[in-house]
Amino acid sequence: MEFGLSDDQKLLENSFRRFTENKLPLERIREFANTKTGCNADIWNGLVELAATGVLIPEQYGGAGFKMLDALVILESLGRTVTPVPFTGSAIMAPVALLTGGTEAQKEEWLPQIAAGETKFGVGVTEIISTRDSKGVSLSGDTLNGNTMFVIDGGPADVYLIAAGPDNMAIVPRTAPGVTVTQLTTIDYTRMHCEVKLEGVKADLLGGKGKASEAIKKTIMAGRLALAADTLGAAEVMIYKAVEYAKERKQFERAIASYQAVKHMCAEMITELEPFRSLLWYAAYAYDEMPDEALINILLAKSGIDEAGKFIKRTATEVHGGMGFTDLMGLHYWYKRVSVNRALLGTPDILRNEAAIAQGWLAA
Amino acid sequence: MDLSYGPEYEDFRAELRAFIEKNQHKAPPAGMGMKHPEALEQDWQKLLIENGYTCRTIPKKYGGYGAEPDILKTVIIQEEFTKANVNSGLSGQGIGMLVPTLLENGNEEQREKYIRPTIYGEIHWCQGYSEPGAGSDLASLRTNARVEDDHFIINGQKIWTSGAHFADMCFILVRTEPDKPKHEGISYIMMDMKTPGIEVRPLVTMTGAAEFNETFLTDVKVPVENVVGKRGEGWKVANTTLKHERGMLGDPGQMLSRIESILKILQNEKLDGKRLIEHDMYRDRLIAAQAKTEALKFHSLRLLSHTLKNEEPGVSRLIVKYYGTTLARELSDIALEALGELGQLYMGSPHVRSHGSWQWRNMFDLGLIIGGGTSQIQKNIISERGLGMPREPKLAETK
Numbered sequence: 001m002e003f004g005l006s007d008d009q010k011l012l013e014n015s016f017r018r019f020t021e022n023k024l025p026l027e028r029i030r031e032f033a034n035t036k037t038g039c040n041a042d043i044w045n046g047l048v049e050l051a052a053t054g055v056l057i058p059e060q061y062g063g064a065g066f067k068m069l070d071a072l073v074i075l076e077s078l079g080r081t082v083t084p085v086p087f088t089g090s091a092i093m094a095p096v097a098l099l100t101g102g103t104e105a106q107k108e109e110w111l112p113q114i115a116a117g118e119t120k121f122g123v124g125v126t127e128i129i130s131t132r133d134s135k136g137v138s139l140s141g142d143t144l145n146g147n148t149m150f151v152i153d154g155g156p157a158d159v160y161l162i163a164a165g166p167d168n169m170a171i172v173p174r175t176a177p178g179v180t181v182t183q184l185t186t187i188d189y190t191r192m193h194c195e196v197k198l199e200g201v202k203a204d205l206l207g208g209k210g211k212a213s214e215a216i217k218k219t220i221m222a223g224r225l226a227l228a229a230d231t232l233g234a235a236e237v238m239i240y241k242a243v244e245y246a247k248e249r250k251q252f253e254r255a256i257a258s259y260q261a262v263k264h265m266c267a268e269m270i271t272e273l274e275p276f277r278s279l280l281w282y283a284a285y286a287y288d289e290m291p292d293e294a295l296i297n298i299l300l301a302k303s304g305i306d307e308a309g310k311f312i313k314r315t316a317t318e319v320h321g322g323m324g325f326t327d328l329m330g331l332h333y334w335y336k337r338v339s340v341n342r343a344l345l346g347t348p349d350i351l352r353n354e355a356a357i358a359q360g361w362l363a364a
Numbered sequence: 365m366d367l368s369y370g371p372e373y374e375d376f377r378a379e380l381r382a383f384i385e386k387n388q389h390k391a392p393p394a395g396m397g398m399k400h401p402e403a404l405e406q407d408w409q410k411l412l413i414e415n416g417y418t419c420r421t422i423p424k425k426y427g428g429y430g431a432e433p434d435i436l437k438t439v440i441i442q443e444e445f446t447k448a449n450v451n452s453g454l455s456g457q458g459i460g461m462l463v464p465t466l467l468e469n470g471n472e473e474q475r476e477k478y479i480r481p482t483i484y485g486e487i488h489w490c491q492g493y494s495e496p497g498a499g500s501d502l503a504s505l506r507t508n509a510r511v512e513d514d515h516f517i518i519n520g521q522k523i524w525t526s527g528a529h530f531a532d533m534c535f536i537l538v539r540t541e542p543d544k545p546k547h548e549g550i551s552y553i554m555m556d557m558k559t560p561g562i563e564v565r566p567l568v569t570m571t572g573a574a575e576f577n578e579t580f581l582t583d584v585k586v587p588v589e590n591v592v593g594k595r596g597e598g599w600k601v602a603n604t605t606l607k608h609e610r611g612m613l614g615d616p617g618q619m620l621s622r623i624e625s626i627l628k629i630l631q632n633e634k635l636d637g638k639r640l641i642e643h644d645m646y647r648d649r650l651i652a653a654q655a656k657t658e659a660l661k662f663h664s665l666r667l668l669s670h671t672l673k674n675e676e677p678g679v680s681r682l683i684v685k686y687y688g689t690t691l692a693r694e695l696s697d698i699a700l701e702a703l704g705e706l707g708q709l710y711m712g713s714p715h716v717r718s719h720g721s722w723q724w725r726n727m728f729d730l731g732l733i734i735g736g737g738t739s740q741i742q743k744n745i746i747s748e749r750g751l752g753m754p755r756e757p758k759l760a761e762t763k
């Protein structure tokens with residue numbers, strides 16, 4: 001028994017951290033965020049070269065054929081630098097959907113394009129989880145109608161995978177007749193999600209009619225893992241930024257890091273976060289190796305990391321004093337990334353409710 | 365304890381309700397106070413003062429209503445304006461901090477000159493305390509003033525000066541006696557923002573707006589009569605201001621209206637087809653926060669009673685800034701959580717609720733947890749001055 005990252009995974013982690021840290025000093029994050037496009041071409045191409053866009057895609061379709069835990073190692077690095085790319089939608093959720101539910105022809109058509117980074121996917125499953133402003137998309141005959149909101153990474157996407165009820169998922173090119181895409185602007189300008197409206201759109205259904213229920217479930221699970229890993233990376237960086245700042249900043253003729261109040265804030269942040277790294281690793285491992293364990297552990301991991309993230313985004317800002325509140329330090333880019341991850345694909349309240357149902361504590 | 369509302373108070377409430385009913389069409393929307401008051405706000409303020417619904421206890425000769433302090437009336441005013449969701453008059457650093465400071469420490473000439481235009485919204489003030497190196501350790505400030513021909517000549521830099529870009533005047537702390545120990549060398553000065561040598565540069569915050577500024581001061585000439593209190597006694601004077609700022613930051617009236625707005629969200633918004641108020645997790649959190657807000661409301665009354673009797677309320681006053689700003693953030697958190705993904709939308713986005721103002725508030729609430737003395741400093745004050753615990757020992761000299 002060994003619980004931890006393998007040597008290969010550590011190498012992977014190192015190379016991605018180096019890549020993102022080189023590419024994304026604060027000025028560049030600020031620059032990209034201001035474009036509000038949700039995808040920086042230079043970084044996206046770099047990720048293609050590193051084979052990251054095909055991380056979950058088997059070699060036969062042009063990918064690297066890695067496992068979910070490997071993918072999360074990459075995602076954590078992307079979260080660390082609030083990387084402006086549509087990775088969760090295109091490199092995690094869409095491949096999982098296609099691999100789980102696609103016909104051979106669909107896999108052959110799309111997976112190589114995803115791995116090569118030529119085609120970017122946005123994924124619309126919000127209304128399967130909960131509905132607010134939108135009712136979701138419905139299928140009648142072979143025609144799709146309706147709207148779906150918070151399509152993950154839908155801003156820069158070329159093609160959409162959209163759930164039409166719990167059993168169907170449609171592959172819809174952005175340019176297909178009857179498709180309207182509306183950008184949604186959240187506080188996080190590094191990724192762009194959108195609303196997609198379909199009016200009489202002819203459906204290419206994943207795996208055929210009524211065949212996508214397993215794919216939808218797995219896509220949501222994979223998306224939740226991805227968002228949690230992104231928050232893990234972003235939150236950890238906030239903690240270390242706070243620690244570094246506290247060592248530098250002096251008040252009352254001493255480093256503020258020497259005040260127990262400040263030390264304890266930092267100690268609490270890391271204590272809240274680190275156990276969830278372990279749970280997340282376990283959940284990612286279960287996703288591939290122990291399917292029965294996956295659902296519940298993913299629900300617990302994302303809701304727990306979201307809560308830790310909420311505490312950390314606030315506390316790390318407090319450690320920075322007024323500086324944390326300004327744009328000068330740019331700390332808010334991490335704060336906002338963590339906030340939005342928390343709300344996507346189920347807020348902690350919703351996830352905990354699902355967890356009660358998943359364990360049979362509550363009727364669905 | 366005597367909280368009986370005799371007929372006098374019932375009459376007062378009825379009159380106030382009639383006043384609001386009749387005049388509310390003249391009221392400007394309850395604003396965020398992020399701009400200089402314009403004619404609309406000034407006229408409304410004037411009407412409120414003339415009727416004794418704001419600046420109630422400020423003496424008549426300085427432009428106030430000149431009433432005797434009366435807690436029940438204060439409460440009634442707060443309740444009725446909140447209930448009607450009508451603008452209850454101007455607030456801000458001038459009215460909230462400078463005016464009480466002048467009443468306590470100013471001379472007659474200063475009170476006559478500044479209080480009236482301040483409460484009528486003609487002079488808007490900003491607070492020039494913090495510096496890049498002097499935040500929590502405010503007394504280490506280095507902006508200095510020397511005296512030449514009846515003028516202070518001020519040089520240095522301030523930061524976080526909220527509203528400096530539209531303020532007419534600034535109450536500023538400067539070092540006037542460089543040879544004295546740090547708390548004894550500071551003076552509190554009122555400075556006209558149009559004086560040559562003042563450069564204001566906006567500072568963008570996490571909200572995306574520039575709510576405050578860096579203020580650079582080069583040979584700024586201010587008449588010596590603009591010092592409040594004595595030269596070198598600025599620290600004491602500033603602490604009067606801080607006391608009022610910290611009281612202001614725990615204002616329950618504002619939080620009561622937030623509860624109303626959140627309740628509307630829970631009643632109007634749906635999750636999975638069910639109104640949010642029917643989901644017990646949101647309802648439960650709102651009621652827990654309501655309990656804290658009501659507690660703060662009556663706590664404020666208790667503090668007000670102490671003030672009227674000239675009693676020092678001790679620890680119960682010291683907790684207000686920390687408690688109030690934490691609670692305010694909790695409230696905006698609840699609104700955002702209840703809105704789920706929609707709560708993450710910001711300015712100008714389709715589907716955004718109330719223009720993204722809950723996100724803006726939530727971020728600004730965090731700012732206010734830091735501004736005006738951070739939560740950690742407040743906790744030090746509560747435990748050391750309030751509970752009599754010793755100060756943290758000085759660090760041993762280390763290399």
Ligand SMILES: Cc1cc2nc3c(=O)[nH]c(=O)nc-3n(C[C@H](O)[C@H](O)[C@H](O)COP(=O)(O)OP(=O)(O)OC[C@H]3O[C@@H](n4cnc5c(N)ncnc54)[C@H](O)[C@@H]3O)c2cc1C
Nearest residue numbers: 257258259260261262263264265267747753754755756757
């Ligand atoms: C249930 C229980 C089982 C125990 N079992 C054992 C055992 O098997 N063997 C054994 O040797 N001991 C045992 N202990 C003793 C235990 O290790 C001590 O109680 C502990 O180290 C605290 O010491 P103290 O009680 O002297 O409290 P103090 O050290 O006097 O602490 C009092 C308070 O001050 C705080 N404090 C002290 N120093 C600092 C500091 N530098 N910074 C911040 N806060 C500080 C503490 O957190 C605490 O809140 C046990 C204690 C308990 C309660």
Ligand SMILES: Cc1cc2nc3c(=O)[nH]c(=O)nc-3n(C[C@H](O)[C@H](O)[C@H](O)COP(=O)(O)OP(=O)(O)OC[C@H]3O[C@@H](n4cnc5c(N)ncnc54)[C@H](O)[C@@H]3O)c2cc1C
Nearest residue numbers: 259318319321322493494499500524526731735736738740
């Ligand atoms: C929204 C907002 C509005 C503001 N408006 C104004 C204004 O109008 N005018 C003005 O002059 N200033 C204003 N300020 C400045 C504000 O007063 C300072 O930011 C605040 O006092 C903290 O100082 P600092 O930012 O330098 O943080 P620092 O003092 O550097 O604090 C950094 C961290 O160290 C901690 N710390 C410092 N000393 C201790 C200690 N002894 N013990 C334990 N912990 C400690 C703090 O709690 C904080 O977590 C505003 C600030 C904000 C955020």
